[in-house]
Amino acid sequence: MLLGTGGVSLFALQFAKAAGARVIISSSSDEKLARARSLGADVTINYQSTPAWDEAVLAATDGAGADLIVETVGPSTFARSLNAAAVAATIFVVGFVSGMELVISILPINLKTLNIVGNNTGSTANLADAVRAIATTGIKPVIDRTFGFEQTVDAYRFLESAAHFGKVAIDLDA
Secondary structure, eight states: OEESSBHHHHHHHHHHHHTTOOOEEEESOHHHHHHHHHTTOSEEEETTTOSOHHHHHHHHTTTOOEEEEEEOSOHHHHHHHHHHEEEEEEEEEOOOTTOSOOOOOSHHHHHTTOEEEEOSOOOHHHHHHHHHHHHHHTOOOOEEEEEEGGGHHHHHHHHHHTOOSBEEEEETTO
16 A cells, blocks of 8 residues: 555555555545556555545455555554554555654554554665666656756745655756
């Protein structure tokens, strides 16, 4: 289960599909979800029209839940991520765009024997594995828009608008 259609989620989608996984992704935009389907997403959920997206994940998995959730949002989605997770699933915490303070019940973590994994950056070996996978599969990152260095403020405003699909890049040479 991937939350949103930013750069991290779309790169995760590409890696997951290259590995043969079934991928569920969410967004607030049907247009972005259509684009995610063109990248291989198997199930798409608009969390604006389906606020109980965790229940939609459970329905899409016949009640089993997702084996891996890439949690890019934080406190505002974490309880739903717990509910959407399968027994013995991993919730990989990558982002915290909705804040850094989390208050949750420990019960679902214990009942489902969940693995909550934080991430700041990967190891050199992880990077080597990623580079090898990219070279082998031909994965190309989805870049929505590239800004010149002098447009950095505009790039951040565009990123904050959540209008992007994929990465927002800054070209130092432009």
